[in-house]
Every structure is written in structure tokens, then in C-alpha cells.
Amino acid sequence: MTHPASVAAMLPALLPEILLLVLGLLVLTVDLAARRRAGARTLGYLTAAGLTASLVLVLLYGRPGEGELVFGGMLRHDMASFAFAVVLLFSAAVTSLLSIDVEGVGDRGEYYFLILVATIGLSLMAAAADLMMLYLAIETASISLYVLAGYLKRDDRSTESGLKYFLFGALTSAVMLYGFSLLFGVTGRTNLYALAEIVGRGAVSPWFVGGAAVLIFVGFGFKIAAVPFHFWTPDVYEGAPTPATAYISTASKAAGFAVLLRFLLALTAPTSDAWVAVLTAMAVATMTLGNLLAIVQSNIKRLLAYSSIAHAGYALIGVVTMSTFGAASTVFYLAAYVVTNLAAFAVVILFARSAGSDRIADYAGLSRRSPGLALAMLVAMLSLAGMPPLAGFVGKFYIFAAAVDVGLVWLAFVGVINAIIGLYYYLTVLKVVYLYRSPDDDKPIAVPRAYALALAACLAAILIIGVVSAPWLGWAMQTAQSLLG
Secondary structure (H helix, E strand, O other): OOEEOOHHHHHHHHHHHHHHHHHHHHHHHHHHHHHHHHOOOHHHHHHHHHHHHHHHHHHHHOOOOOOEEEOOOOEEEOHHHHHHHHHHHHHHHHHHHHHOOOOOOOOOHHHHHHHHHHHHHHHHHHHEOEHHHHHHHHHHHHHHHHHHHOOOOOOHHHHHHHHHHHHHHHHHHHHHHHHHHHHHHHHOOOEHHHHHHHHHOOOOOHHHHHHHHHHHHHHHHHHHOOOOOOOOHHHHHHHOOHHHHHHHHHHHHHHHHHHHHHHHHHHOHHHHHHHHHHHHHHHHHHHHHHHHHHHOOOEHHHHHHHHHHHHHHHHHHHHHOOOHHHHHHHHHHHHHHHHHHHHHHHHHHHHHHHHOOOEHHHHOOHHHHOHHHHHHHHHHHHHHHOOOOOHHHHHHHHHHHHHHHOOOHHHHHHHHHHHHHHHHHHHHHHHHHHHOOOOOOOOOOOOOHHHHHHHHHHHHHHHHHHHOOHHHHHHHHHHHHHHHO
């Protein structure tokens, strides 16, 4: 049940966005006033510290009660918006730490400002309860991400990455906006829950709603990199600055699923059977294509790109169930995926700084050059593969259990088969890291303090979520119930 907001509910609801905006202005001020005196790393540390402080304040003062509409009904302050805001702030903080020593981005105030603006947009996406606010939030986040992908102007791969991301994004955004216009044209409403009420009482043909939802899902599918809207992913992941790739692959995907869950659970109940069929086919295609194409990759960033596509397929299994436990399993899976992928990209960034290469073959001897980095890669890859007792294993277990719970045993079986395929290419990377030798075995890889802190946070989260999963599942269940309410 959604209630109108009191004045007291406005500040906690908008707390993440207010803190991010203040931090963004502070970063720009420091960049303009004291860059030369403060040192190149100051901006990264300032951004990461500010995001960490924002995360703590949101955890202390931003927790919602019962779901409330705020900001004139544009946003909904509920457990879903709160949980995804926490995930997004964590992802942005780690990305800021990973950016500090990266040439061309680590000393640029506007780069960190773009991360903060993108986080504001993604947070508003997760909380949007109105089609107009949802579109504005998506565009706010998307424009910032387009610029981040093409940030390195003198790097042809980066500019190509930004252009491809922009072109695909603009096209899918236009199709999505047309779907929004159809819903508004028939109902005269843009509020998501008002639309759900009109659709629920049968005032609009379920087939019309389904047709409009197909157009809208083009935009959502682009955000989560689901087949057949995945074409941009490998080129963008490879060409973008690696910290930006880490952010796009985690925060953007998490916010995309937040929007997808809120929209589908609110509006598609009258045509749920049709949607289950469509989403099931999409989940199978996304898992299978992502895993099969990852096998043949020789570039670690492209491998992680196809891996990201496959993980979108796994997460879609929870969406397919259209159940509370299914939605909760998707939320849990996304949290596990975010911390795991950030850890993997941290290793990729550190190795590229030392070796100047993203080729998997060049990772030979990493276990001798830096046993700590090799261990971090081991934990990240095994978690992505779904090996116990890591976060990825528990996430996959809940996803497959949700499918079995609603009778989709065959879909869970397909998921397990795909997880086995994924294990092959993750172990291939680890084989190169641990078993192959390199002429540079005697050249250690330095791990700066910022990267060590980011890696420690991610690896600790991987272990904690995997070993002590019950509290996190309970949080995910509350999130799912708020989406269904």
C-alpha cells in the first residue's frame, strides 16, 4: 500500500541524492581551488571518503518505514529504493578508489563529478514512481555514463566506446519513451501506481499494456545488457577506462534491474503468463550466449563483458518467477555480483598498470609476481563461477531455488548447466594465473593503499555475504515485499 508522504519523510527519501549533490559541488570546488596544492590523489580520496560518509548517513537516517510517495508522487521511499541506494553508493565509492592512479582520469575533478551525477541518476531510477521521473533519471545517468565511457579523448578505443554506447543508448531510449507515451495517451496518468490501479481493474486492454511494455522493455533490456540488447557491451567494456567499465557493469546493471522489477511487478500482472514466456526465453538466451561467447575471448575485459551478460541472464530467472522469493533472490544476486565484479576489475586495473596489457595470456605468472592479487582474482573468479562458500554460490542457489519453487525446474536446470559452462572459462583464467610462467615472474606488482582498501572491502563482502547469508536474504525479502506492495 502506498501512502502520501509527510514532510518528515521528504528528507530521508532524498538524502542520498542531496548528499551526492553536495559532494559533487565540493569535489569541483576543490578541483578548481586547490588541485595543484592538494595533489593528484586528493580528489579520488575525497570522493571515496564522501561516498563512504554518505553511505553511513543513509544507513543511519535514510531507512524507510512503510512505502510512501514523495516529491509530488514522483518518487517512492521504500525498502527497494533504500537497498539499491546503498548498493549504488558502495559501488561508486569503490570505483572512486580504483580510479585514483589511473592515467587520464585519476586527477580530474570532472571525472569524479560525472560518477556522482551518474549515481544520482541511478538512485533516482531505483526510486522512480512516475514515468516522467523515470525517464529523466535514466537520461541523467545515461548521459554521464556515455561521457565516462568515452572520457579518454586521445584513446581511439575509448572514444569509439563512448560513441557506440551513446548511439545504442539513444535508440533504445527513444523506443522506451514511445512506450511511455502510449501508456500516458490511453490512461492519462504517468504515476506508476496509478497506472497499476487502472490496469488492475481492467480499464485498459492487457494486450495494449503488454505491447507498450515490450517497447519500454527495450530501454530496460539495454540497461541490464540482456539479449538481444547486449551488442554494445563487449566493445564498451573493452574501450572505456577500466574504472568506468567496473562502474557501468555493476551500478548501472543494478539500477536497471531495480527499474525492471518495480515496473514489471506493478504493471504486468494481467499479462503475467505472456511475460513469463518472454522473460524465460530472454533469460535462457542471455545466459547461454553470454557464457558461450566468453569461452573464446582472449581479452580479460571482453571476457568479463560476456560474463556480465550471462549474469544478467541468471538474475532474470528470479524476475521470471514473478514471486516475492524470486524478486528477493534477484536483489540478493545483484548485491553478490556487484561486490564480486568490482573485485575482479580491481585486479584487472592493477595488472594493466603494471603490465600495460589486458590479454589473458599475459596474466601468466601473476601468482608469483603478486600472490595477494592472484588470491583476490581467485576469490573473484570462483565467486562469479558460483563456488561455495562465496557470495556468488549463495546467489545462484537462491535464484535456482526460486525457479524450482514456482515449478520452473527445467529453467533451474538450464541455469545449472550454464553455471558449469561459466566455470570452465573462469578456471581457464585461474590456470593462466597459477600454472603458467612468465619472463616477468621476478617483477612484483605494487598495490597502492587505495586499491588495497577497495579490494579488502570487496573480498570481505564476498565472504560475509556467502558465509552469513541469512541477514542479507532477509533484507532482500523486505526489498521484494516493498516492490510488490
